[in-house]
Amino acid sequence: MTKISTMIGLMAAAAVGITPVLAQTVSDNEVPTTSLNIPGNVQLYGDAKPNVYRPSATVNGEIITATDIEQRLALIRIANNNVELPAEEMQRLRNQVFSNLIDEKLQIQEAKAAKIEIDENVVNQQFARLAGRFKQTPEQFTQYLASKNSSAAAVKQQIRGEYAWDRLLSRNIQSTTNVSTEEVEAIVKQMNEAKGQDEFHIGEIYLSATPDNQAAIVENARKIIQALQAGGSFQAYARQFSEASTAVVGGDLGWVKAAQLPGSMAEAAAQMQPGQLVGPIEVPGGVSIMLMIDRRQVLTADPRDAVLSLKQISLDFAPGTTEAKASELASQFAEATRNIAGCGAADEVARSLGANIVSRDNIEMRALPAPLQSTLTTMQVGQTTQPFGAANEGISVLVLCGREMPQTATAPDLEQIEQRLLEEKVNKRAQRYLRDLRRDAVIEYS
Template sequence: MTLRINTLAGILLLLAGAAGAAYAQSHSDVQRIVAVVNDEIISEYDVNERMQLITSTTGALRNQEEYDQLRKTVVQLLVDEKLQLQEAKEQKINITDEEVQQRFNDMAARNNISADQFTQELSRMGASKDMILRQVKAGLAWEEVINARLRPFLAIGDGEVKTYLDNLKNNKGQPEYRIGEIFLAVDSPDKDVEARQTAERLVRQIREGADFGAVARQFSDVATGAVGGDTGWVIGEHINPDIKDAVLKLQEGQVSDPIRTTAGYYIVTLGDQREVLSADPDDTQIDLQQVIVKIGSDPDAQRQRIAAQAATLKECSGVGQLASSLGATDSGSLGTVRLGDLPAPVKNAVRPLEIGQASEPLRTGTDFRVLVVCGKTVSEVKEPTPSEIEDYLSNQRLAMMARRYLRDLRRDAIIDYK
């Protein structure tokens, strides 16, 4: 079973199989105290359980060095959660058991399973419901702390909103990018090597198939981690200068090498690209019909014949006649589909077509398929509203303030690593 967990608290995407977890478990005394955070303890058991869940997300640990790197990262995650819960208590913010349980239930429901099934799946992977509930509670508590302590001091003026919108209009037609980011903060020079090694490991695991969004939710030190690292659409000139060169070199779906900045390491991926205030081609709705022809003894000659006849098609009313003339084994409507949801070969074949035009023959298994566009609806382009712009600018600023807040909590806390 594969579960997708997507919560504001940044819980993991859980993938089947917990390779590497047994390695961690066999190397530890679960009763040992790992750290004390302002008189509250973190045990080896806590560390092992979180590592088990993380290795289910990012893949197996290959050696002792990777185990040691991940363990340091997990300890810091658990320390931060302790600090977040302690700060919530200091601010007299109470997260009830009912709120936490409801979030747990929502997580299960989004995966089309019951809360009991979710609990059983966690147990199968060597994790527990209690561990997830603790992580959820820390996330909810930190969210409330940020809203109470920082959001009231945010002031996005009308001038800033207008400047942002004017800039969009001035850049109409220029490229903008949907970027995913993971940021690993380096708060002191002695943490640099550890952060770099962690970043390198995460890049490797993402390239080997680990879900970028899941890794971002668990490891990223910026607010976008809660939404899988998604920064939304960013105009080229507004891309963070620290990562801009790397982003512009990426093809859709590629992941960068770790990028060192003054504050830490970025890992970025390019999700999509479009033009500012222009319709996203992937959002175009296309009504497709298809003609399927079984491949014969001379595929090359057959392909040329099919392509020549398909090129004569002028309107969709002729699809039936085309199918008959080609000796098709099947033909008919595929319905209306979003261009961006089509497999890449199909998407590339139909994207340039006008209504009534047929594609070149596509070879699929033992068949040739000709696709015919019989309707096309381009998505409507809407300018973002002032409130949407204000929310975007506020969240950007809030993310920076929240990171500084947590850094200050670390600095002021009494943390004893055992």
């Protein structure tokens, strides 16, 4: 079913097959058509108090406090490498967090009404896994969260919400959602007809704009891009800021063709390489920030589908190593590994450097970071990559020991297609389910 994506996407797996839903433009003289009885020339009466941010609320009798909101904001800062945002951006994010907490309350309440028990062992296991990502014990991670103005309770409550919603959807929606053979065959036919066409796996953060606020929205998009370039999580920012329906899956559009994208995005995608971030790009109704996760040609063999045998030589930097010392060590390491004569000589070079060496077979090239993919694609067996690493961790090189190239394009995987279609249907029904919960909720702000 769905996956637990605690800490604003840090533990999320990539979603598949989501088609982008963008806002539609409306001309200055055009009144949008709705099923509501709203006059064309609307006049507002009274003040704007209902739109003023309030720091707490009760949702069907259960309280959300200002502390809950601030602790969740702190989690987002942690997930984004403690990047500080401008005050106006923080206020927007605070409003979004408030909205997310309301949804979370509704999801947990609905699960309880359906007599779904939240297994605290699962909650604690997920918390321990997250602590492990930070190379800490659960106790150490609890202290770390407190030092960042958050708490273990905030993380565990988010896990509970996601776990409860996952179980609820599994019981009430997935169990009654089916994909027919005809639907799968239609997708296979489309793929065969599109053989050889470029296909892009794209992440998007979409921000709606009007002619009046276009400049401000573009500036806000630039600030988000700066935060992402400084190490922020794309999924985290998409979840909190994107106004497209794909925000719930971290902005993941899945695999799309140029014809499925607005013209400006299609033009940009054609020039982008995996891992590249571009924007803001003007699109109908606003602007978008694009991340090229991957690209391929439909049903066509790709060198990056190769399976590799590698040796990795790594030199760890001692704790407290200065940047200057790290640079010196990196230069020595690069010189010593530059002319390694094949994998057979790699062990001796590693010993001479006091470095670690590991051998790995059956490594899918696509599982490696985009810069390494580009390098390995052009390398011959026995050659060595340029050094890579981080000043606070160490430095490494990869030696290419073998490459199994794809001979033919892989046929469509019917099981994967069926699973993707099932997830699309479940996600759409889940959105309607949550919409109904919001509509029926009693929410009092204070």
